[in-house]
Amino acid sequence: xxxxxxxxxxxxxxxxxxxxxxxxxxxxxxxxxxxxxxxxxxxxxxxxxxxxxxxxxxxxxxxxxxxxxxxxxxxxxxxxxxxxxxxxxxxxxxxxxxxxxxxxxxxxxxxxxxxxxxxxxxxxxxxxxxxxxxxxxxxxxxxxxxxxxxxxxxxxxxxxxxxxxxxxxxxxxxxxxxxxxxxxxxxxxxxxxxxxxxxxxxxxxxxxxxxxxxxxxxxxxxxxxxxxxxxxxxxxxxxxxxxxxxxxxxxxxxxxxxxxxxxxxxxxxxxxxxxxxxxxxxxxxxxxxxxx
Amino acid sequence: xxxxxxxxxxxxxxxxxxxxxxxxxxxxxxxxxxxxxxxxxxxxxxxxxxxxxxxxxxxxxxxxxxxxxxxxxxxxxxxxxxxxxxxxxxxxxxxxxxxxxxxxxxxxxxxxxxxxxxxxxxxxxxxxxxxxxxxxxxxxxxxxxxxxxxxxxxxxxxxxxxxxxxxxxxx
Numbered sequence: 001x002x003x004x005x006x007x008x009x010x011x012x013x014x015x016x017x018x019x020x021x022x023x024x025x026x027x028x029x030x031x032x033x034x035x036x037x038x039x040x041x042x043x044x045x046x047x048x049x050x051x052x053x054x055x056x057x058x059x060x061x062x063x064x065x066x067x068x069x070x071x072x073x074x075x076x077x078x079x080x081x082x083x084x085x086x087x088x089x090x091x092x093x094x095x096x097x098x099x100x101x102x103x104x105x106x107x108x109x110x111x112x113x114x115x116x117x118x119x120x121x122x123x124x125x126x127x128x129x130x131x132x133x134x135x136x137x138x139x140x141x142x143x144x145x146x147x148x149x150x151x152x153x154x155x156x157x158x159x160x161x162x163x164x165x166x167x168x169x170x171x172x173x174x175x176x177x178x179x180x181x182x183x184x185x186x187x188x189x190x191x192x193x194x195x196x197x198x199x200x201x202x203x204x205x206x207x208x209x210x211x212x213x214x215x216x217x218x219x220x221x222x223x224x225x226x227x228x229x230x231x232x233x234x235x236x237x238x239x240x241x242x243x244x245x246x247x248x249x250x251x252x253x254x255x256x257x258x259x260x261x262x263x264x265x266x267x268x269x270x271x272x273x274x275x276x277x278x279x280x281x282x283x284x285x286x287x288x289x290x291x292x
Numbered sequence: 293x294x295x296x297x298x299x300x301x302x303x304x305x306x307x308x309x310x311x312x313x314x315x316x317x318x319x320x321x322x323x324x325x326x327x328x329x330x331x332x333x334x335x336x337x338x339x340x341x342x343x344x345x346x347x348x349x350x351x352x353x354x355x356x357x358x359x360x361x362x363x364x365x366x367x368x369x370x371x372x373x374x375x376x377x378x379x380x381x382x383x384x385x386x387x388x389x390x391x392x393x394x395x396x397x398x399x400x401x402x403x404x405x406x407x408x409x410x411x412x413x414x415x416x417x418x419x420x421x422x423x424x425x426x427x428x429x430x431x432x433x434x435x436x437x438x439x440x441x442x443x444x445x446x447x448x449x450x451x452x453x454x455x456x457x458x459x460x461x462x463x
Contacts, residue, residue: 031355032340032373075447079439086443089347093376152411164377168346171379171463174405174412179438181416241414248416 029096029108030161037101038158041227046159047102048121049222051111052265053150054094055122058112059273060143061087062280066130076133079179083140086172093165113284117267117274124264125208127273134187134194134201141180142205145241146212148173149234158226181245188249199251210258212238216265232260299367303337304329306365310357313350314442317396320354324384327375336369337362342380345443345463381407382444382463399423399448399459423459425450433457 037043064084071077092108099106128139151173154166187198213235215223222228235257246254263269284290307329308321320326320341327340339358343351355372362370382401385393390400402421425433430452437447438461445458 030374030376032338032371033376075437075439078437078441082439082443085347085349086345087347089343089345093346148412155409160377164379165346167377168343168379170412171407172346175438175461175463177412178415181414185416237411244414244416 029092030100033161033164035097035100035161038160038225038227041159041225043101043103045218045221046227047098047104048218049228050094050098050101050162052121052216052218054091054098054111055120056126056143056147057087057094058091059120059122059276060126061085061091062276063127063130064136064140067136072133080136083144083176083179086176090165090169090172097161097165109284113281117269117277119267120264120269120273120277121267122264122269122273123211124270124273125205125212127264127269127276128205128208129272131201131204132197134197135204137180137183137187138198138201138205140176141184141245142209142212142238142242144173144176144180146231146234146238148177149237149241150229150231153229153234156226157228162227177241184245184251185249188246188251195250198249202246202251202254206254207258210260211263211265212260213257214260214262214265216262219265235260300329300331302365303331303339303362303367306361307339307358310354310361313353313357314444315393315398317392318385318389320358322386322389322392324386324389325354325380334369335367336371337367339370339372340375341372342375344380348443350442380463382460385460393460394426397426397457398445399426399457401460401462404462421446421459421462423448425453425455426457427455428453 037046061084064080064087067080068077071080091112095108095111098111099108125139125143128135130136131139148170151166151169155163155170157163157166184198187194189195190198213231215230215232219228219230223230223233239254239257243254246252264273308319308326310320312318312320312323315323323344325342325344327342328338329340330338332338339362341351341354341358351374358372359370381404383404385401393400402423420435422431422433422435424431425448428450430450432451433448434451435446435448436456440447440458444460444463446461447456448459449456
């Protein structure tokens with residue numbers, strides 16, 4: 001870096017690889033990583049699995065980013081943006097892995113910018129409309145707790161790339177959950193008004209939690225091979241955590257999760273995903289030759 | 293090409309001296325993200341670096357800087373590779389790195405939480421890190437925000453000298 005003036009840096013003659021603004025490692029999240037497939041694993045199926053976990057993170061990151069310039073306090077804005085950035089990083093690694101595993105050579109940008117809503121495999125809750133701060137915290141509490149449980153187990157994956165991505169993700173998700181927990185406690189056990197808003201948020205988010213524990217055939221297959229995690233197996237653990245948090249937050253013991261049913265994992269999304277993607281993909285689609 | 297220890301050392305020295313764009317007082321070696329430098333049979337210098345956080349945008353910049361620095365040291369072929377495992381820990385920041393952080397008014401991280409294989413236990417009242425003020429050395433400090441200007445830092449204030457300061461988080 002050596003304190004180069006940014007304008008000088010941008011104006012210099014480059015060999016195409018000298019400054020990040022002109023595209024460097026951004027399409028190479030897994031550059032130099034040994035991406036050999038584990039024995040007995042179908043690359044296309046592994047790719048579909050990576051895409052599910054990657055899309056969850058990508059869509060949630062995009063939704064969280066909408067708090068930037070709009071959170072109750074600057075500190076919370078920075079916090080949510082940081083969490084979104086971690087998730088975006090996880091998404092980049094997972095989608096890059098998907099493109100390599102299925103042999104199509106698609107890169108992270110192909111996945112992020114050049115697919116329509118029906119081709120996304122995220123669970124619906126990741127795309128849920130932003131709502132108020134209490135809903136954002138409740139959604140983050142549920143999703144970070146769920147993803148933390150999935151990723152903790154995925155550290156044991158037979159696919160060394162997935163295992164490594166998961167090991168990093170666990171460290172990050174642990175403090176994402178901690179952040180959501182601290183706000184859930186503060187709002188739930190706060191004033192009468194904040195308690196009311198938090199209770200409303202939990203009632204609103206809860207019906208969407210069933211899908212998180214529904215097993216798609218790809219997830220079942222990957223779990224069978226010791227490569228992935230069957231989300232149904234983490235339901236008890238996630239419920240225990242949520243029950244502890246909500247009870248301590250004086251929001252009462254939550255009921256059981258709703259009946260699990262696969263939706264987003266098979267491309268069946270609510271109407272909120274398409275406009276979210278439209279915003280995310282606009283620049284890339286309008287300027288297909290652009291690089292960054 | 294005959295590779296000698298000296299060549300490898302020169303390549304290593306060049307890569308190790310590259311600085312972090314967000315924490316320019318630290319070299320990649322200080323940060324503990326330079327994992328390996330090797331000269332392969334065809335003379336290519338292979339450099340492995342590991343990301344601090346999954347989404348750290350500084351990594352792309354560092355890759356380019358490593359490539360440039362090693363080429364400037366006289367090596368024609370350089371490949372900068374990503375090492376994902378084991379995941380980076382703030383424990384890998386060297387003593388020298390910690391000293392430089394303090395010197396620049398940034399509080400170095402304490403010991404990272406232990407990594408266990410089971411589920412991550414829920415903490416309802418997290419034990420907050422209370423770093424010493426890197427400016428006046430005061431122990432009476434408060435956390436302003438767990439999240440700071442970069443993924444790796446939190447924001448604090450010293451109750452003695454009243455100055456705000458950044459702290460590199462334990463991970």
